[in-house]
Amino acid sequence: MSILRETITGIRTTFILWLLTALIYPSLLIALGQFIFPNQANGSLITNAQGDIIGSALIGQNFTSDRYFFSRPSTTNYSTGDDAKLTGVSGASNLAPSNPELKTRVQETVTQLKQQGIEPTADLVYTSGSSLDPHITAEAARTQIQRVAQARGLDTNQVELLMTKNTEGRFLSIFGEPGVNVLKLNLALDNLNKR
Template identity: 65%
Template sequence: MSQLRQINKAIRSTLALWVLTAFLYPLFMLLFGHVALSFQANGSLLTNRQGTVVGSALIGQPFSSERYFWNRPSTTNYSTADPKKDEAGVLKTGVSGASNLAPSNPALRERVQGEVARLKQANIQPTADLVYTSGSSLDPHITPEAAQAQAQRIATARRIDPNQIQKLIDQNTDGRFLGIFGEPGVNVLKLNIALDELNPAS
């Protein structure tokens, strides 16, 4: 009888823990996330002036126009893969990550030299984050220095005062987490959205 009682107790404990950890806790976290952290829980999606979702604040996307700030180079081109022309299978695998090329690899040197030449041609002083990819290749941030290096190009392309561009950079610079962790960064998508609100693209 004592053994049956122990088995019964074990089964009831297992069921109680299962309900608690498999249903109640996930449900609480889901509701808490949507109430207290709705923006983050829904993917940190950013919208333009028309209210259209243009991307996530967590995932970098490429900009090539002279009228916008350029982001870090990417080895994946994750956000630009065409579903009809996805020979590399980027969308199929959802791949992210660095190229894993060694510093001595000629392909890496060629890519870096190409980025430096492209930046100099646009009259931009190359910074490390405008030349090298991030570990995930999806980094949405650049350094304030990288943004400032592009300010004159954008001011010229949009025919606006460079001081206005600098003000936007300052307003969209994220400081260190808790004031001590990490380095200041500028979210390129947020900055470009703010740029269009200041001076809409034609």
């Protein structure tokens, strides 16, 4: 009789804990996130003037046109267009500094940047740990102002002002370094040309 009672108690306890931890607690956190931080809870999505989602403020994108600021290089590749699908995963390449493949990629990146008149900085040459970082340093953005202004027919001061407006400060004013969100900056450039 005591074994049956303990078994029933164990099953009841397991069910109650499952109910609390698998249903009630996650539902409560989702509701709080949607109520208090709806933008963050939904992926920090960025839309264009037409209301179309063009990306997330948390995930970098690859820009290749001279009309745009370049992001950090990435080991993650995404296809584009109607058949868009993930072709890579988040994460660093895990290549050691002594690896010839990494040295070759870095040298190619440095050469490409110099050919485009951009002074290579560490964040324009090396990938981030997640390979999804949407930010570059203000220094890396400044090295691209002349190229972007020339490609768009804008004054360099106008482009620098946009860069400054899209520079995000340190987290809680003490952690990390200020960074320029490349997607937001490039969207601001596109919106500037439409006025």
